[in-house]
Amino acid sequence: MSSGRAGMTPRERLRAAMDHKAPDRVPIDFGSTSTTSIAALAYEKLKRHLGVEAETRILAKQGQVAYVDERILEMFHVDTRPLLLGPPENWNDIWVDPLTYEDEWGVQWQRTEESNSYFLLKGCFEGDGRGTIEALRDFRWPDPGDPARYRGLRDKAREFREKTDYAVVLTSAASFWAEAEWMRGFGDFYSDLVTNKRFIHALLDRILEVRLEMTVRALNETRGYLDVMLAGDDLGTQDRPMISPGMYEEFVKPRQKLLFEAMHKAAPDAKLLYHCDGCIDIFLPHLIEIGIEGLNPVQVSAKNMGDTARLKREFGKDLFFWGGIDTGRVIPFGTRGEIFEEVRRRIDDLAPGGGYVLNFVHNVQDEVPPGNVCAMFEAAMEYGRYR
Amino acid sequence: MPRDQELAQGIIRGDRESVVRLTREELDAGREAVGILNEGLIPGMDVLGERFARGEAFIPELMAAAKAMNAAMEILRPLLEASGVESLGKVVMGTVKGDMHDIGKNLVCMMLRGAGFEVIDLGVNAGAERFIQAIEESGARLLGMSALLTTTMSRMGGIIEEIRKSRAGAGVRIAVGGAPLDLAYANKIGADGYAKDATVAVECFKGLVAALRTP
Secondary structure, rough: OOOOOOOOOHHHHHHHHHOOOOOOEEEEOOOOOOOEEEEHHHHHHHHHHHHOOOOOOOOEEEOEEEEOOOOHHOOOOOOEEEEOOOOOOOOOOEEEEEOOOEEEOOOEEEEOOOOOOOOOEEEOOOOOOOHHHHHHHHHHOOOOHHHHHHHHHHHHHHHHHHHHHOEEEEEEOOOOHHHHHHHHHHHHHHHHHOOOOOHHHHHHHHHHHHHHHHHHHHHHOOOOOEEEEEEEEOOOOOOOOOOOHHHHHHHHHHHHHHHHHHHHOOOOOOEEEEEEOOHHHHHHHHHHHOOEEEEEOOOOOOOOOOHHHHHHHHHHOOOOOEEOOOOOHHHHHHHHHHHHHHHHHHHHHHOOOOEEEEEEOOEEEEOOOOOHHHHHHHHHHHOOEEO | OOHHHHHHHHHHOHHHHHHHHHHHHHHHHHOOHHHHHHHHOOOOOOOOHHHHHHOOOHHHHHHHHHHHHHHHHHHHHHHHOOOOOOOOEEEEEEOOOOOOOOOHHHHHHHHHHHHHHEEEEEOEEEOOHHHHHHHHHOOOOOOOOOOOOOHHHHHHHHHHHHHOOOOOOOOOEEEEEOOOOOOHHHHHOOOOOEEOOOOHHHHHHHHHHHHHHOO
């Protein structure tokens, strides 16, 4: 790869990469967001493997995703640090039974006795006759003004900026599609897109209203201290987007445009990273047009997303890529050699001239051997150097 | 017959109300349930399935069509049963133990029902004993299994082995699916079939039915 500067700080390194300039080495993320970290059970194994004794703190309840201890982040040369909104103080999740809770969006989540993660059980608008404007009006919506969500955010962001050299990533509240799917339930939500459009538009508008206010408040709180703001909504399946390009333009794009514009206005110096799993290459020109600057995770196991050289060629001028290391097969089941090969390939494809932040495609899952996690970071240091 | 085309179009558009209305009208006019199903509704699902296979249809279109189909089947099922018309086959379906993801699995169930299968849906978090019990109770010879997580995918092989070892499970044809799987993995764990999406699943189970009939 072409020459980069030597001896950069983590923040300078990430900033350079996001500005499409070659840094000294490929920047590394781990644990900075709710989709780029590690599941709690895998984290326990990793800590034991590394001989690190630390309490497991949960970063995201639903997927039981863990914060990664500072000592491990340093061991792995991670350049990013996480910033997340707090839970509201005017709402407590309702425990329906010991394995099931209802969140502030009226969505019920359940885990199995043997698993830590929670899975979608039921939405508040799920079922025949529940998809109505009246139901939306009667619902007790989350309060974006709840001060606990933003408490301490500014101090934490400032501390990272002033006392460390790390790049600060805010998992903002910038999503609306996922909440809509959950609240209405997948089956009803997706058929409503064909048969009950008025309701879907109203539902999306109402969620966006709440999410937009939360996002802008969080960005205002952290203004000047933030390097990356994460937005995200999953729109892809393994082999195609969930919805047609026509539906994307009707239901999603105008709302994303509103959201992304507000984000850029609130945090002009932070880069907008968009998380979307699955096969979504045909939406990328739209997303670029409305203001996304980086794509996470580049799910390489999905159709049209595995040829990362092509993605770099077609979209690399406009987008930086964040992720790319396959968690479908290579990380859980691959050999050390295969993990090194995967890391080398993604760096070769995505990193030339900057524009790549290395990370797993998704949170490391419970069954992943800790040695494989370590191998990924070793490979990142071995191949990530710009010459 | 233009009514059949209207029925098929209703399915393709996911227009539940018109499909239900047309189904009722046809029955009132004295038509047999099996004709409405085979000549009107199923051809509509077939067209949509082909569009999905070509990448021209997406999840909402499939979901809406499957719902319209299910609404019509609610009306037709008792009549079909009363007149002794058999389904294409009984399929026991479930997401495997430890996994609570059911979006893809539900879509497969809907598409199978739409194609004329009877589906016994065990929901999520189903272990070998629940699959075996369902086969025993229903007499189903077809079984479908789904996993979204790499963690739970790794358990599918063991579950298949247990089912095959059970008395009721011997000879049952098993198909698997879910995002982390591929054909090679399905073969490795001893499955009889693999489907990458809900429309392929329909073809897969049709193939397994044919295999059951071949001695």
